[in-house]
Structures are given as C-alpha cells and as structure tokens.
Amino acid sequence: MRALYDSKSKLDDRGIKHLLSEENRLRTWLKVEQALALSQAEEGFIPMEAARDIAARRLEDLDLEEMARIKEKVGHGFVPFVKVLVKACSPEGGKYVHYGITTQNIQQTSQLYIAKEVTAIYQSFLADILRSLADLAEDNADTVMAGRTHGKHAIPITYGYKVSVWISELMQSVDRLAQCSDRVFTVMMGGAVGGFNATGETGRRVQKRVADRLGMTAMEVPSRNMSQMKIEYMMNLSLVCNTLHKMAEEVYYTGVEEFGEVSEAFTPGTIGSSTMPQKINPKLAKGIIANSQKLYSLPTTGLFSAVRMFEGDSSSYMLFDGLLEEAMELTTEVLIRAEELTRTLCVNKERMLSNVNINKGLDNSEHVMMCVAAKLGKDKAHELMYDKAMKVEREGKDYYTVLQEDPTLRSMFTDEELKEMIDPASYTGLCGTIAREMAAKAREKAEELTAEQ
Numbered sequence: 001m002r003a004l005y006d007s008k009s010k011l012d013d014r015g016i017k018h019l020l021s022e023e024n025r026l027r028t029w030l031k032v033e034q035a036l037a038l039s040q041a042e043e044g045f046i047p048m049e050a051a052r053d054i055a056a057r058r059l060e061d062l063d064l065e066e067m068a069r070i071k072e073k074v075g076h077g078f079v080p081f082v083k084v085l086v087k088a089c090s091p092e093g094g095k096y097v098h099y100g101i102t103t104q105n106i107q108q109t110s111q112l113y114i115a116k117e118v119t120a121i122y123q124s125f126l127a128d129i130l131r132s133l134a135d136l137a138e139d140n141a142d143t144v145m146a147g148r149t150h151g152k153h154a155i156p157i158t159y160g161y162k163v164s165v166w167i168s169e170l171m172q173s174v175d176r177l178a179q180c181s182d183r184v185f186t187v188m189m190g191g192a193v194g195g196f197n198a199t200g201e202t203g204r205r206v207q208k209r210v211a212d213r214l215g216m217t218a219m220e221v222p223s224r225n226m227s228q229m230k231i232e233y234m235m236n237l238s239l240v241c242n243t244l245h246k247m248a249e250e251v252y253y254t255g256v257e258e259f260g261e262v263s264e265a266f267t268p269g270t271i272g273s274s275t276m277p278q279k280i281n282p283k284l285a286k287g288i289i290a291n292s293q294k295l296y297s298l299p300t301t302g303l304f305s306a307v308r309m310f311e312g313d314s315s316s317y318m319l320f321d322g323l324l325e326e327a328m329e330l331t332t333e334v335l336i337r338a339e340e341l342t343r344t345l346c347v348n349k350e351r352m353l354s355n356v357n358i359n360k361g362l363d364n365s366e367h368v369m370m371c372v373a374a375k376l377g378k379d380k381a382h383e384l385m386y387d388k389a390m391k392v393e394r395e396g397k398d399y400y401t402v403l404q405e406d407p408t409l410r411s412m413f414t415d416e417e418l419k420e421m422i423d424p425a426s427y428t429g430l431c432g433t434i435a436r437e438m439a440a441k442a443r444e445k446a447e448e449l450t451a452e453q
Contacts, residue, residue, distance in 0.1 A: 011340075014121050016332045019114055020325060027059045028110040029081055032214070036106075036189065037096060039209035043202050046096040053093030054085075061088040078103040100198040101189050104224050104317055109187050111324055113214055115233065116185040118328050119177060120453060125335040126174055126240070127449035130167065132342035134442035137163040141435035144425045145261065145352035146363060153363050156356055156424035159261075159347060160435025162250070167438040169243040171445050176236045184233045187211040190222030193311040224312035230320050231302040234327045238295050241331060244338040245292035248285035251341065255282055260351040265344035284341040288334050295330040298323045353424075361399040361422025365389055368403065368421050375412055384408065 018024055034055040041051030062084045070080035086094040098106070141160035146153045189207035190196050196203035204218075211218040219226070254261040264282050302323050308316040356363065365385050373381035388402050395402075403409050403418050413421070420426055 011336050013332055013336060014124060016118055016121050016328070019118050019121075020328060023059070024114065025110065026062075026064075026081065028114055029078075029106055030057065030059055030062075030085065032106050032110050032113065032210070033085065033098060035210045035213040036101065036206070037099070039206045039213065040096070040099060040202075042209060043205050045199065045202050045206060046099055047092065050090075050093045050096040053090045054097060057085065057088050063087065076103075078107060100191060100203065102192045102224075104312065105189050105191070105222075107321070108224075108317065109189070109210075109214075109216075111321060112185050112187075112229075113216065115324065115328060116181070116216065118332075119181070119185075122177070122240075122331065122335060123174075123449045124453055125339050126170070127446040128339050129244075129335070129342050130170065130174075130442040130446040130449075132339070133163055133167050133170070134439040134446070136160070136342065136345065136347070137167060137435045137442070138439040140347055140349070141432040141439070142425075142428075143347065143349045143352060144356055144428060146356040146358075146424075153356075153359055155363055155366050156428050158428050158431040158435060159349075159352060160439070161428075161431035164435045164438035166243055166247050167442045169246075170240070171441065173236065173240040173243060174445060174449065176239060180229075180232050180236055182217045184229045185216045186219045186229060187214060187216050188219050188222040188224070190219070190224075194221060194223035194225075196222075224317065225308065225310065227302065227306040227316065227320055230324055231299050231306060234295075234299045234302060234323065237327050237331045238292075238299060241288075241292040241295055241334045244288055244334055247338070248288035248292075248341070251345065252282050252285040252289065255285075259355065261348055261355060263346045263348070264341065265346055284337040287337045288341070291330045291333040291337075295327060295334070298327050298330075356424045359399065361424075362389065362392055363424060364422045364427050365399075367427040368418075371421055372409070372412065 034057070037046065037051040037054040040046045041048040062081075064084070066087075067080040067084045070083055071077065074080065082098045086097045089097060137160040139160070140163065141158060143159040144156055145159050145162070147155050147157035187207055187210050188194070189199075189203060189210055191198050191203065199206065207218045207222065251262055251264065253259070255263045264284055302320060305316045305319050305323075365388075368388075369378075369381045369385040372384060375381075376384070384406075388399070388406065391397065391402050392399050399422055400418060403422070404415060409418065
C-alpha cells in the first residue's frame with residue numbers, strides 16, 4: 001500500500017529560480033561592475049572617488065524602462081545596461097563605468113558567479129538527499145531482494161545494498177562538483193581578446209582582486225574563446241543527475257504492479273489520469289527521468305560550439321549562456337524531485353521477499369555450488385549444479401525437490417542444510433555491511449556539505 005503524506009515543501013526550489021531570474025542577472029551585472037571599479041581604483045587605474053560612486057549604485061537606481069528602449073533601438077543586450085548605469089552615476093563616476101573591459105567579461109563572470117551561488121544550494125539538496133538515502137540504506141540493510149543482471153534474477157542482495165550503490169556514485173559526483181569549482185567559477189577581465197590590451201599588467205592584478213572580491217578564481221588566460229570549464233560544469237551536473245536518474249528508473253520500473261517492490265508516496269487528491277480513476281503515477285520519478293535525459297544533450301552541444309575559430313564569437317558564447325542556464329534549470333528540477341522522492345519513498349519489504357523467492361531457491365545456485373565445491377572442487381560442482389538448474393527448467397520441479405532427489409547431494413548435506421543453502425537470506429554476502437557503511441559515509445558527507453554553506 002502506498003503511503004499518504006502532506007508535503008508543504010513540495011517542489012521548493014530553495015531560491016534557485018530567483019537566482020536565475022532576469023532581475024538577479026541584472027543585479028549581478030551591477031555587482032561585477034562594482035567589483036571591477038573598486039579593484040581598478042585600488043590599483044590606481046581609476047580614481048577611488050569614481051569607484052565609490054559606482055559602488056554606491058543599486059539596481060533600483062537604474063532606469064530599466066530606458067534600458068529596454070535603448071535595447072530596442074541598438075539591438076545589443078548589454079550596452080543599454082552600461083548606458084543607464086553611466087546615467088545613474090555622477091559625471092565623474094560615469095566616466096569610469098565598464099572601463100577597459102568588454103561585454104563578455106562582465107556577462108560570463110556574472111553567469112559563473114550565479115552558477116557558484118546556485119551550486120551552493122545544490123549542495124543543500126544533495127546533503128538532504130544523502131541523509132534520506134542513508135536512512136533508506138540503514139533501514140533496509142538486511143531487506144532481502146532479488147539481485148538482477150541482464151533483466152533476470154542473479155543472486156540475492158539487500159535493498160540497502162542497492163541504495164549504497166546510489167550513495168557511492170552520488171558522493172563521487174559531489175566531490176567532482178567541489179573539485180571543479182576553481183576551474184569553473186572564474187573571473188575573466190582580459191578585455192576584447194583576453195590579452196589585457198587596454199589595461200596591461202595592472203589589468204591582471206585587477207582581475208585577481210575582482211576574483212577575490214567575488215570568491216572566485218582568476219582565469220590564467222582570460223580568453224573569450226575558452227569554454228571547457230562550462231562544459232565540465234554541465235558534465236558534472238549531468239553525472240549528479242545520472243545517479244538520480246538511475247534511481248528513478250528503478251523506482252519507476254519496480255513500482256509496476258508486477259513487481260510492487262517500491263512506490264512513491266502521494267498527496268491526497270493526486271490524479272493520475274483523466275480517464276482511469278485508479279491511476280496513481282510515479283510523478284517524481286517521471287520528472288527526474290525526463291529532465292535528466294534532456295540535460296545530457298547540453299554538454300555535447302557545448303563541445304561542438306567550443307571549437308569555434310579565433311578569439312571570440314558570439315555564436316558560441318551566446319549559445320553557452322543558454323546552455324548553462326538550461327543546465328542549471330534542469331538540474332534544479334531533478335534535485336527538487338529527488339529530494340522529495342528519497343524522503344518519501346515507500347519500500348515494500350514483503351513484496352521484495354516474495355519476489356526473491358519466486359524461483360523457489362534457484363537464485364541461490366551459486367551458494368549451493370560453492371558448498372559443493374568445498375567437497376568436490378569448483379569444476380565438478382559447477383557441472384553438477386548446472387545439471388540441477390537445467391532439470392528445474394525442463395521438468396518444472398522446484399529447486400529443493402531436485403536437490404533432495406540427487407544422491408550425491410544427499411550424501412553430503414542434510415535436508416535442513418539444503419533448505420538453509422537455498423534460503424535467499426543466507427546468501428547476501430556483505431550487502432548489509434556495505435549498506436551500513438555507506439549510510440554512515442552518506443551522513444558524514446551530508447554534514448560536510450551543510451557545514452560549507
């Protein structure tokens with residue numbers, strides 16, 4: 001039976017959608033322009049009085065209606081912003097707005113700054129997901145179920161072990177996100193072609209100051225034609241979502257009535273179909289699957305665009321603006337659903353046990369073979385147990401009966417020993433141990449992520 005719940009925080013994006021809003025984009029442009037002005041003043045490149053005037057401006061000081069009118073006239077996405085910022089400043093401050101740099105310097109730095117802020121919220125989602133997975137792994141460390149390979153029963157595992165696989169992959173993806181931050185969240189202030197032509201050595205020092213102010217790193221070569229850090233970021237987001245996608249696929253498939261091993265909880269009043277009153281569909285898993293699949297296409301598109309010739313091309317970096325934004329939006333949708341799914345997932349332990357016993361002990365053939373191998377050797381044991389398995393398939397007998405009828409096996413084992421050998425719970429190896437270990441590691445990683453926020 002599915003669990004009922006009332007989720008007041010359902011589909012809470014934790015502020016990500018605001019960070020990706022047009023208002024915040026403009027606010028971040030202003031923030032980066034201000035960081036640039038103050039850094040230039042500290043290096044003596046512009047007057048400090050002018051820098052302080054620029055730094056005192058707020059988004060509310062800018063005439064956004066005028067900006068829209070200018071944009072319609074000139075057809076440039078950033079020049080109108082510069083013009084209204086100049087107008088909002090004093091005459092002295094206005095002279096040094098956007099001084100010695102180019103549009104993409106501000107826009108790319110701003111977008112990567114926003115990505116940095118969004119990633120911090122991703123960490124909060126991932127911490128909560130890891131905590132929920134830790135609970136699932138620990139609560140089901142000994143929940144016996146069928147292990148499956150190639151779509152068929154293999155040997156028994158526990159559900160906690162299955163969850164431990166997701167935990168292990170997800171923690172690796174969390175580490176990748178952390179390890180790439182210095183390469184991805186970078187400041188570019190090299191000017192029109194990245195050579196500091198207008199600012200010289202001072203420009204390089206200014207770029208470092210801007211990076212320090214924004215909590216980012218400075219590009220070693222601030223070329224407008226470098227995009228691999230953006231592809232790396234999208235790829236790392238794809239890997240995060242890939243594990244959650246794998247989890248969702250299992251929930252989606254093993255939730256069908258023929259399996260019935262897990263199910264999504266649902267809110268009272270949920271409707272799954274306009275024609276079939278009984279339908280309660282796996283909405284969270286479905287959303288994770290769909291958004292993940294779309295996300296995977298973005299790094300590939302980026303790879304094709306990253307090889308454009310020369311020192312800068314708007315057909316490339318304008319495309320990356322859209323790719324990065326869409327990647328963050330899709331990842332947000334996946335994480336929102338994954339957090340809720342892992343927190344509310346219903347595990348049907350009885351159905352898992354029933355399903356693992358559907359072959360009446362045949363899944364434990366390897367266990368029986370290893371017990372026989374201790375007496376006869378591996379090769380002979382494999383031949384004997386293969387013969388027994390095929391007899392089950394040909395004659396339709398249950399596995400225990402076939403084993404019991406064999407004189408060789410009866411001479412080595414009692415009936416009780418045979419029964420114990422084909423009990424799925426007797427052959428789960430270290431599944432329970434691994435599940436508990438990974439649950440502890442997931443909680444530890446979750447605390448690390450929380451402490452960093």
